[in-house]
Structures are given as C-alpha cells and as structure tokens.
Amino acid sequence: MKIAYIIGHSPDSPGAWSPFLHQNEYFYNCEVAAYLSGLGDIYHRPDVGGYKTQMRLLAEEINPKNYDLVVELHFNAFNKQAQGVEAVAFPGSSAIYHGAKYCEAVANEYGMDNRGVKITNRNGRGYWFLKYMKAPGLILEPFFGDSEGAELFENQAKYADVIKRVFCE
Numbered sequence: 590m591k592i593a594y595i596i597g598h599s600p601d602s603p604g605a606w607s608p609f610l611h612q613n614e615y616f617y618n619c620e621v622a623a624y625l626s627g628l629g630d631i632y633h634r635p636d637v638g639g640y641k642t643q644m645r646l647l648a649e650e651i652n653p654k655n656y657d658l659v660v661e662l663h664f665n666a667f668n669k670q671a672q673g674v675e676a677v678a679f680p681g682s683s684a685i686y687h688g689a690k691y692c693e694a695v696a697n698e699y700g701m702d703n704r705g706v707k708i709t710n711r712n713g714r715g716y717w718f719l720k721y722m723k724a725p726g727l728i729l730e731p732f733f734g735d736s737e738g739a740e741l742f743e744n745q746a747k748y749a750d751v752i753k754r755v756f757c758e
Contacts, residue, residue, distance in 0.1 A: 590657045590658060590756065590757070591629070591654075591655070591656050591657045591658075592628070592629035592630075592656060592657065592658045592659070592660060592756055592757075593629060593630050593632055593651050593654070593656045593658075593659045593660070593724070594622055594625050594629050594630070594631050594632070594660050594661075594662060595631075595632045595633070595634065595647065595651075595659065595660065595661040595662065595718075596615060596618045596619055596622050596631070596632070596633050596634070596661075596662055597614055597615065597618060597634070597661050597662050597663040597728070598613070598614050598615040598618075598634065598663075599615060599633065599634050599636045599643075600615060600636070601636055602615075602636075603615035603616065604663065604664075605664060605665065605666035605734050605735065606666070606734065606735075607664065607666070607734030607735065607739050608734075608735065609734065609736075609737065609738075609739035609740040609743075610734060610739055610740065610742065610743055614663055614664050614734070617664065617734075617745070618662035618663065618664075620745040621662055621745045621748055621749050621752070622662060623745075624745060624746050624749030624750075625749055625752060625753070628753060628756075628757050629660075629756075629757075630654070630656075632647065632650070632651065634647055635647060635650075640717060641717045644717040644718045644720075644721050645717070645721055647718070647721070648721035648722055648723070651722065651723075651724075652721075652722065652723040652724075655723075655724070656723075656724040657724060657725075658684060658687060658724055658725055658726075658727065658756065659722045659724045659725070659726045659727070660726070660727050660728075660729060660752075660756070661715065661718055661726070661727070661728045661729065662729055663728055663729060663730050664730060664731055664732055664733070664734045664739075664742075665730045665732065665733045665734065666733055666734050666735040667733055667735065667736075668735075669735045669736055670736055671733045671736055672701060672702050672732075672733060672736055672738055673696070673701055673702030673703065673704040673732075673733070674691075674692050674695040674696050674699075674701060674702070674703060674704060674730065674731050674732065675692060675704035675705060675706070675707055675730045676688030676689075676691055676692055676705075676706045676707070676727055676728060676729055676730060677706070677707045677708075677709050677713075677714050677715045677719070677727070677728035677730065678706050678707075678708060678709070678719065678725075678726070678727050678728075679708070679709060679719040679720065679725075679726060680708050680709075680710075682719070682725045682726070682727075683725045684725035684726055684727040685706050685708075687725075687727055687755070687756065688705075688706035688727050689705065689706055690755050691727070691729060691752070691755045691756075692704070692705055692706065694751050694754060694755050695731050695748075695751055698747075698751050699732075699738075699741050699742070701732070701738060701741075714728065715728040729752070731748060
C-alpha cells in the first residue's frame with residue numbers, strides 16, 4: 590500500500606502540549622515520522638495561510654502522486670482526564686476500516702480505551718484535510734497528551750512500530 594504520512598501542525602502552530610512528554614504534537618510526530626521513513630512518504634503542512642489554505646496546498650502536492658492512504662499524525666488534548674485512542678475519517682471512506690484496525694492495535698499495545706473511529710462533518714476535526722485528499726484519509730489520535738497515560742508513548746519508536754504493523758504488514 591502506498592502511504593503518505595503528514596505531520597500534523599507546524600513549527601509556528603505546533604498543536605497540543607503534553608506536560609507528560611514535555612513536547613507538543615508537531616515535534617513529537619516529527620520523531621514518530623522519522624521511524625516511518627522508507628515505509629511511506631513524509632510531508633509537512635505548508636506553513637502559509639490558515640488551516641483550509643494549508644490543506645488545499647497540501648492536497649495539490651499529494652493528490653497527483655496517487656496514494657492508497659493518506660494519514661495525518663496527531664495526538665489529542667481535552668480536559669486533563671480524557672483517555673484513549675481514536676481516529677478520524679470522512680463519512681463512507683474506506684479509511685474507516687484502517688482506522689478501526691489502528692485503534693484496536695494501539696488500545697491492545699498500550700492497554701487503553703478504544704474510542705474508535707470518529708466520523709467528521711463540515712464543522713468537525715480534520716474536515717478540510719479529509720475533504721481535499723483524493724486518497725482515503727485518516728487522522729491518528731493515539732492518546733490525550735494532557736492526561737496521565739500519555740507517558741506510555743514517550744518511546745516514539747515503539748509507537749511507530751504499531752503504525753507499521755497496522756499499515757505496512
């Protein structure tokens with residue numbers, strides 16, 4: 590399967606902060622992506638304009654390459670209590686199947702709640718990323734960085750191995 594991995598956020602807008610990992614989403618997922626190198630192509634969001642513009646520009650770069658799956662790497666933050674793994678997909682997408690496998694694998698590996706695949710809508714998380722991609726798209730949210738349990742993910746190589754098992758085997 591030909592996969593594109595996108596590192597969520599950017600250096601100027603690095604996403605959620607995890608006090609347990611002492612990192613934000615962008616830099617954490619740059620390290621995860623380094624372990625995925627050679628198993629798919631790695632992309633960074635364009636650091637221009639707002640979210641919708643960034644996603645349009647990213648899609649213009651990625652879509653001509655005919656990927657089978659496009660995955661964006663993130664982690665959650667909410668209320669310092671929420672727990673679990675989830676993924677986000679577009680309604681009716683074949684990526685829902687891959688998202689379910691991913692959530693099950695992460696939940697089993699780390700002994701955590703499986704929150705499952707969430708379906709986005711026009712006002713929902715990741716809508717423009719998922720909408721603009723020609724290939725099925727999936728947003729990975731392995732843990733809540735602001736909650737205890739995030740420290741289980743401090744070994745990025747271990748987490749990348751879970752991703753490899755789900756998408757590359």
